[in-house]
Amino acid sequence: MEFAKAAIASGQTVAVHCDSKYAIDCVTKWAFGWKARDWTRKGGEIMNLALIQRAHALYLEIANDVQVLHVRGHAGIEGNELADRMSMLAVAEQQTALQPYTGALAPEALLAMRSG
Template sequence: MAAETVRVVAAACDGACSGNPGPGGWGALLRFSDGSVREMGGADRATTNNRMELTAALALLEALADLPHQEGMAIRTDSRYLIDGLDKWMAGWKRKGWRTAAGNPVLNRDLWEALDRARLPGVRLAHVRGHSGDPDNDRCDAIAVAFSKGRTPPLAEGEQVQNLTISATVPAVQAKAQAGAGDVAAPDPLVDPAPPGLQQLLSRLELADRLAAGGYGLSLVELAQLVEMPLSTLQRRQQAWQWRDWQVLPLADGRWRLQRGAAGSQQRDVTVGES
């Protein structure tokens, strides 16, 4: 039996700027059908928040052009500027010779033209409210903020896709040089209080609680993003199963719902290779 092709099933991006204009950063991530994640990011020392939002989306589209990806997949972003620019304003700008309705030159034209060329059939933009507990948006924001402050955060490199090279349009800020043998390195006041992996886990668990409390139904792709399991594994599930402190219950329409169990429950899904 031929091995299943690993595909990108979800993506997210965000931008940040300290000062606006000022030093900025962007962050993005790709989720694959085998449960792996690839993160990327970069910085610009003199930019705006909008330029970083556009740069993050451009990096994702350029990466997706060289990767198998699920038809109809969405790039999640909290930037209405990005979504409205591509979906609503672009055609009018081009008709008017890259002028706005007021007759002014379109800002960030270089990035808009690059985004227009990089569009991919079957890939859409989806809006998510910023700082609302969405784990992928929160992670991209953390990457973008770190780069905007001159730090190089640790980025996830999906083990299943290490042979794929994903390039960033804006070069990442290089890590600070190691202190010399006789130097005493001062502590970095900007270091996060917890490792990124734990921060991501907390965001996922908090989101799971909110989804359970609201009784929301999740598609297979959404569930795979939350529990970080391969989509192919979830497609084989038919009955209720346990994930951490939640029962995952099948719904009649093919979706799944979380139900909170007792905190610290010892029950858990024990399928090999899942987490």
């Protein structure tokens, strides 16, 4: 959502593709109810609450200018497969902060990594 907001601010059209229907629903649907109930839910704790709160706040800022779309994971969609490998690379390098990838862009090498 942070990258989407920056892209929108620079005049770009933005669509966020995500393979987690759960993540999409947390930010674009369920968070409205959780927020109305002071960030609680009937079924217990909201996992990753701070992350959801931040993503939802950003979503609210750009909701009229962004599409959030579900794509099937591990279905051979190149962008989704690259995102999967990039997340694995971040875990392997113990990167905890959100940051753009600064390494050499070699999609073939990234796609050759073990999938998650």
